[in-house]
Each structure stands twice: as structure tokens, then as C-alpha cells.
Amino acid sequence: MMLLQEGLNLGEMILHHTADGCELWGQPIPGCHLRYPVDFSLGPTRHGILLVLAALLVFISMWTAGRSVARAGAGKPARGFAGAVEGLVLWVRNDIAIANIGHDGARFAPLIITLFFLVLYCNLLGLLPHMATPTGNLAVTVALAVVVFLVVEIAGFLKLGPKGYLGTIFMHVPGLHGAPAAILSIALAPLEMLGKLVKPFALAVRLFGNMTAGHFVILSLFGIVFLFGNLGLWSYGIGVTTAALVVAIMGLELIVALLQAYVFALLSAVFIGLMQHEH
Amino acid sequence: MTTMLLMLAQEAEHGTAGAPTPFAVNSGLIIWTWIVFVTLLFLLKKFAFPAILKATEDRERTIARQLDEAEQANTEARRLLEENRRMLAEARAQSQALLAEAKAAAEKERSGAIEKTRHEQDEILARARREITAERDKALVELRREAVDLSLAAAAKLIGQRLDGPADRSLVERYLASLEKAN
Numbered sequence: 001m002m003l004l005q006e007g008l009n010l011g012e013m014i015l016h017h018t019a020d021g022c023e024l025w026g027q028p029i030p031g032c033h034l035r036y037p038v039d040f041s042l043g044p045t046r047h048g049i050l051l052v053l054a055a056l057l058v059f060i061s062m063w064t065a066g067r068s069v070a071r072a073g074a075g076k077p078a079r080g081f082a083g084a085v086e087g088l089v090l091w092v093r094n095d096i097a098i099a100n101i102g103h104d105g106a107r108f109a110p111l112i113i114t115l116f117f118l119v120l121y122c123n124l125l126g127l128l129p130h131m132a133t134p135t136g137n138l139a140v141t142v143a144l145a146v147v148v149f150l151v152v153e154i155a156g157f158l159k160l161g162p163k164g165y166l167g168t169i170f171m172h173v174p175g176l177h178g179a180p181a182a183i184l185s186i187a188l189a190p191l192e193m194l195g196k197l198v199k200p201f202a203l204a205v206r207l208f209g210n211m212t213a214g215h216f217v218i219l220s221l222f223g224i225v226f227l228f229g230n231l232g233l234w235s236y237g238i239g240v241t242t243a244a245l246v247v248a249i250m251g252l253e254l255i256v257a258l259l260q261a262y263v264f265a266l267l268s269a270v271f272i273g274l275m276q277h278e279h
Numbered sequence: 280m281t282t283m284l285l286m287l288a289q290e291a292e293h294g295t296a297g298a299p300t301p302f303a304v305n306s307g308l309i310i311w312t313w314i315v316f317v318t319l320l321f322l323l324k325k326f327a328f329p330a331i332l333k334a335t336e337d338r339e340r341t342i343a344r345q346l347d348e349a350e351q352a353n354t355e356a357r358r359l360l361e362e363n364r365r366m367l368a369e370a371r372a373q374s375q376a377l378l379a380e381a382k383a384a385a386e387k388e389r390s391g392a393i394e395k396t397r398h399e400q401d402e403i404l405a406r407a408r409r410e411i412t413a414e415r416d417k418a419l420v421e422l423r424r425e426a427v428d429l430s431l432a433a434a435a436k437l438i439g440q441r442l443d444g445p446a447d448r449s450l451v452e453r454y455l456a457s458l459e460k461a462n
Contacts (some may be wrong), residue, residue: 062323076335086331118319
């Protein structure tokens with residue numbers, strides 16, 4: 001135990017870094033009064049401000065890309081960053097939205113594209129120094145999942161009509177008629193309703209868990225440096241090894257950031273599509 | 280490692296007492312997220328997506344229109360082909376019918392002509408036969424009268440008197456008739 005540095009609370013450091021807070025870039029946020037674990041205030045917090053920043057960056061990227069694409073003219077591809085954004089937008093629109101929703105996919109494409117880019121930018125923000133991950137906050141992911149839930153149910157209701165929508169709660173069991181079918185469909189109704197809620201719940205928890213866990217790993221690896229800080233020359237070796245590990249995990253996190261944005265958008269599209277084609 | 284876990288466990292206990300934790304729920308942030316998301320969606324829909332997606336959507340519309348047109352052209356071509364085929368079949372049937380009719384008419388004409396010729400031939404033959412018979416009868420009567428005259432003249436020369444009374448004449452005629460009967 002002599003090897004370890006005294007007075008270091010690694011767990012507190014990790015939780016402090018991944019939790020929402022009232023200071024940003026070393027400055028306290030004015031008007032922020034955050035209480036744990038449940039808070040009802042509407043004041044600005046670190047994650048809230050970074051969420052707005054991510055949204056701003058998404059808007060600036062899209063806006064400049066749109067201008068470049070429009071300037072490039074018809075039939076000519078946009079170059080550079082605008083070309084990349086256009087490619088990503090079209091990929092999300094065609095291969096995520098339209099591929100999973102079907103004919104109406106183009107109508108939902110703006111929603112899916114916005115979800116994808118907002119989540120992606122939030123995920124990536126957390127990998128930058130002095131930043132935090134808004135999508136590593138349950139409030140943000142739950143809010144986005146609620147948006148998806150509302151879109152799925154309302155769009156489903158509008159598409160299927162009252163009778164068709166009720167059919168998604170009171171399922172008709174194939175091969176059954178009369179009283180047994182009615183009893184079974186009523187008995188299964190709670191399950192169906194639970195299923196509707198579980199989908200967005202999983203969406204929210206998956207994104208939150210992936211983002212938070214990634215930061216836990218990186219911070220824990222960094223923690224090793226501090227933990228073994230009094231090893232003399234050996235601490236250099238530990239520092240180099242830890243840095244290499246962190247670089248590798250950072251690369252993994254980069255992939256996870258992209259992957260989770262993709263998964264969030266894809267599953268949203270799949271849920272919308274499932275509801276649209278429920279008969 | 281055990282120390283770290285211990286610290287984390289301690290921290291978790293502290294978390295419930297008000298220390299920062301990522302598992303906290305901030306309901307205010309939920310509302311902020313909705314506001315940010317809806318605003319971003321609205322702004323992107325208004326200022327960014329039309330420009331980025333316009334070219335693609337235009338292209339999609341063009342392709343859809345071209346597909347429609349190709350479909351229409353295909354249907355039209357198929358209809359025309361069907362009509363052509365139908366008309367060809369009709370024309371063929373018509374020509375067949377005409378040919379058959381012409382053949383029947385020719386056949387009828389030919390058999391009619393043959394019949395007529397045969398009929399005329401028969402008529403000519405019958406007339407010729409009738410004329411021959413009449414000529415022969417006439418010649419026979421003439422011959423008979425000549426024979427009677429000659430016989431009477433010869434007999435008169437023999438007996439030296441004139442034999443031209445009706446009684447003599449009927450005698451010779453009776454004789455000739457008996458000769459004819461004997462023949």
C-alpha cells in the first residue's frame with residue numbers, strides 16, 4: 001500500500017468528471033444550482049450548455065454544407081467538408097431513414113438526420129479536452145428517447161387510424177377467433193404497452209451507458225497514473241503504458257461515438273417503420 | 280484495484296447524499312433538450328436541409344418521372360404491337376376469305392360454262408339428228424315416187440300402153456311396200 005499515493009479519491013474524480021455540474025472550463029456557471037441525485041431546476045448546467053454548443057455546431061456544419069452544395073450547382077458534387085456532410089446526410093436519409101421506414105421515409109428523414117447529427121456531435125464533444133458529453137446524461141438521452149417515442153406513436157396513430165392503432169395494443173393472435181382471441185388480446189395488452197415503453201427506454205439507457213462507460217474506462221486508466229505517482233523512475237513506464245492504452249481506448253471511443261449515433265438513428269427509424277407497417 | 284473499488288463504493292454511498300454522479304436525473308435538462316432539439320430540427324429544416332437535399336430530391340423526382348414515362352411508353356408500345364398483331368391476323372383472315380370466295384366463284388363459273396356447253400352441244404346434236412332424219416325421210420319419199428314413175432314407165436314400154444291411172448299406181452306402190460316388208 002505504500003506504493004499508492006495517499007489522499008487521492010479516484011472514484012470521486014471519475015464521477016465528478018462524468019456527472020453534470022455547475023462549472024465549465026474552470027469557471028462557475030452563473031444561475032446554476034444543481035442538486036443530486038434529482039434536480040428540478042431549469043438553470044443552465046455544464047451538459048445543458050454543451051448540448052446547446054453541439055446543436056450550434058450541427059447547425060453551422062449543415063448550414064455551411066448546404067451553402068456549398070447549392071453553390072457547387074446541379075450535377076456537381078460538393079468538395080471537402082461540405083461533401084462529407086452531404087454524404088453523411090444522404091447516407092442517413094437513404095440507408096437509415098428510407099431503408100427502414102419505407103415510402104414515407106423521406107418525410108421522417110429530417111428528424112432522423114437531426115437525431116443522428118445531434119447525438120454524434122454530443123458524443124464527439126466529450127472526447128475533446130475540457131469538454132463533457134451531454135449524451136452521457138440520462139436527462140438528455142431520456143428526452144431524445146421521449147421524442148422518438150412520441151413520433152413513433154403519433155405517426156403510427158395518424159397512419160393506422162384509431163382502429164389500427166388500437167390493434168397495436170390489443171393484438172389479434174393468429175389462428176384464434178371469438179372469446180379466446182378476445183381474452184388473449186386483453187391479457188397481452190399490458191405486454192404490448194410495456195413493449196412500446198421498453199423500446200425508447202432501451203434507446204435512452206444504451207446511449208447513456210455507452211457514453212458514460214467509455215469515459216469511466218478512460219478516466220480509470222488515467223487514474224492509474226495518479227495512483228502510482230510515487231514510484232520514482234517506474235512511474236514513467238506506467239505513464240507511457242497508460243497513455244498508449246488511453247490512446248487505444250480513445251480510438252475505440254471515436255468508433256463508439258459514431259456507432260452509438262448510428263444505432264440511435266437506426267433504431268429510431270426501425271421503430272417508426274415497424275409502427276408504420278403494423279397491420 | 281481493491282482500493283479503487285472501495286473508493287467507488289464509498290463514492291456511490293456519498294452520491295446518494297448529494298455528491299455529483301452521472302446517474303443523477305436533471306428534469307430541467309430534459310426540457311432544455313426538447314427545446315434545443317425542436318429548435319435545431321426547425322432551423323435545419325428551414326435553412327439547411329432544402330439546400331443539401333434539393334439536388335438529391337430533384338434527381339429522385341427526375342428518375343421517378345423518367346421511370347413513369349418509360350412505363351407509359353412501354354405500355355403504349357405493347358398496345359400498338361397487340362393492335363398490329365390483331366390487324367395482321369384480321370387482314371390475313373380477310374384475304375383468306377376473299378381467296379376462298381374467289382375460288383368458289385371461279386369453280387361455279389367453270390362448272391356453269393361446262394354445263395352450258397354440254398347443253399348446247401346436245402341441242403346441236405339433236406337438231407342435226409332431227410334434220411338428218413327429216414332429210415332421209417324426204418329423200419325416201421322422193422326415191423319412192425321416182426321408183427314408181429320409173430316402174431310405170433318401164434312397164435308401159437313393155438305392154439305398149441299408157442299406165443298412169445290411179446289403179447296402176449297403187450298396184451306398184453303395193454308391190455314396193457311388200458318389197459319393203461320383205462326387206
